[in-house]
Amino acid sequence: MKAGAEAGKYTIGIDSNQNSLYPGSVLTSMLKNVDESVFRALCFVRSGYLPFGTLEIIGVTDGAVGIARDALYEKYVPSEIREEMKEIEGAIACGMIEVKSELTKVKP
Numbered sequence: 211m212k213a214g215a216e217a218g219k220y221t222i223g224i225d226s227n228q229n230s231l232y233p234g235s236v237l238t239s240m241l242k243n244v245d246e247s248v249f250r251a252l253c254f255v256r257s258g259y260l261p262f263g264t265l266e267i268i269g270v271t272d273g274a275v276g277i278a279r280d281a282l283y284e285k286y287v288p289s290e291i292r293e294e295m296k297e298i299e300g301a302i303a304c305g306m307i308e309v310k311s312e313l314t315k316v317k318p
Contacts (some may be wrong), residue, residue: 227278237286239278248271271303
């Protein structure tokens, strides 16, 4: 991201919204919403439902991952692409698009 900012190029961050690191050059970030995942697990613990020792894979549908949509994203990413991203996330959430993962091959 530093090299991109220095070269006057846009970049994409990962894990959390990285725009504050190089303001004006990070168009979006792929979010790993660990806070949401931890909160979800704590809610399960509180309700007595959390199945300890089992594998659970969560994603877009559960709010565990997504993309940062801040002012820079809204300003510089064309509306057609923003709409397509919403459609793709919706298709993932309703099962029209299956996201394959090596994690689904893991047997607990």
